Amino acid sequence: MKRRDFVKLSSLGTTAIILDGCKTKDSSEKKQIVYPVAGENIKVISTWNSGIEANKVAFRILENNGLALDAIEKGLNITESDLENTSVGIGGLPDANGEVTLDACIMDHEFNCGSVSYLKNIENPISVARKVMEDTPHVMLSGKGAYDFAIQKKFKHKELLTESSKLKWEEWKQENKNVLPAINHENHDTIAMIALDGKGNLSTGCTTSGWAYKLAGRVGDSPIIGAGVYSDNEVGAACATGLGEAIIKICGSHAIVELMRNGSSPQEACRIAIERIKKSNKDLKDLQVGFIAMNKKGEIGSYSLYSGFNYAYQDVQESKLIDSKYDLEWEE
Ligand code: SD4
Numbered sequence: 553m554k555r556r557d558f559v560k561l562s563s564l565g566t567t568a569i570i571l572d573g574c575k576t577k578d579s580s581e582k583k584q585i586v587y588p589v590a591g592e593n594i595k596v597i598s599t600w601n602s603g604i605e606a607n608k609v610a611f612r613i614l615e616n617n618g619l620a621l622d623a624i625e626k627g628l629n630i631t632e633s634d635l636e637n638t639s640v641g642i643g644g645l646p647d648a649n650g651e652v653t654l655d656a657c658i659m660d661h662e663f664n665c666g667s668v669s670y671l672k673n674i675e676n677p678i679s680v681a682r683k684v685m686e687d688t689p690h691v692m693l694s695g696k697g698a699y700d701f702a703i704q705k706k707f708k709h710k711e712l713l714t715e716s717s718k719l720k721w722e723e724w725k726q727e728n729k730n731v732l733p734a735i736n737h738e739n740h741d742t743i744a745m746i747a748l749d750g751k752g753n754l755s756t757g758c759t760t761s762g763w764a765y766k767l768a769g770r771v772g773d774s775p776i777i778g779a780g781v782y783s784d785n786e787v788g789a790a791c792a793t794g795l796g797e798a799i800i801k802i803c804g805s806h807a808i809v810e811l812m813r814n815g816s817s818p819q820e821a822c823r824i825a826i827e828r829i830k831k832s833n834k835d836l837k838d839l840q841v842g843f844i845a846m847n848k849k850g851e852i853g854s855y856s857l858y859s860g861f862n863y864a865y866q867d868v869q870e871s872k873l874i875d876s877k878y879d880l881e882w883e884e
Pocket of ligand 1: 794796
């Protein structure tokens with residue numbers, strides 16, 4: 553039974569659909585099942601420009617009465633599989649040794665969460681994170697254990713270092729300065745996403761190849777529940793992009809959800825979290841952090857330390873890129 557076979561009964565603000573023609577197991581009589589129709593408030597936001605394409609896929613799931621959790625996974629898969637994106641999945645820039653290592657996590661509306669860190673040779677870490685959440689008693693798997701688990705779950709081994717990422721890494725090595733590139737709007741587009749589905753449930757997720765040319769073994773904020781993402785379905789959800797070391801220090805995403813719980817708007821909560829980033833880091837040079845948040849009502853907000861951060865928004869009416877409010881002007 554396909555969704556387009558459903559008969560939509562929607563009038564005077566009451567929305568319900570009837571599954572027509574569904575036969576019960578033991579009789580040929582039609583059975584009428586009432587399903588909720590995706591609410592008008594369904595929406596998805598994700599970090600950076602690459603979020604536009606990811607949002608489209610996520611939103612299609614939401615408008616077909618899908619779960620926010622599925623929207624997050626399938627939306628983020630798009631960016632992970634995009635060869636051009638050098639911060640996420642295949643094509644991501646490698647660590648100092650030339651190896652691509654991935655971090656990702658996912659969280660649903662019931663505090664269930666799953667995460668993978670330092671995962672090599674698997675194109676879609678967000679899907680592995682979801683399997684960790686659903687098929688194990690754990691929250692986080694790392695390194696070889698995460699890889700073995702993924703293979704056991706039938707994910708394919710894949711070379712993630714593309715020719716162009718390899719060339720960039722070789723150039724970096726040749727410069728031999730041992731300096732990591734700044735995480736700014738030009739060279740970073742890790743994707744973190746929040747979705748609100750037709751049942752009013754929030755989910756969130758994040759996936760990245762992390763800080764380019766990082767020390768081997770380095771893990772950022774993105775797979776850490778509370779730092780890279782957090783969601784409390786009674787309150788709202790938040791997620792982060794930027795320098796993971798700074799985000800972890802203040803448990804950024806969790807802090808924002810708690811601020812919203814205490815009455816802050818998503819925008820104000822993100823701004824206060826950036827204040828905390830400023831207080832907890834002596835040197836703000838080359839330190840970009842951006843947060844996005846959505847509350848239970850579907851109100852959204854964002855804030856970044858420096859200019860240049862933007863995020864993608866999609867609801868029933870429009871898809872757009874929003875320039876984030878920020879604190880400091882980025883100077884090249
Ligand atoms: C990290 N937060 O590994 C990630 C990097 C990032 O846009 O968000 N880049 O620290």
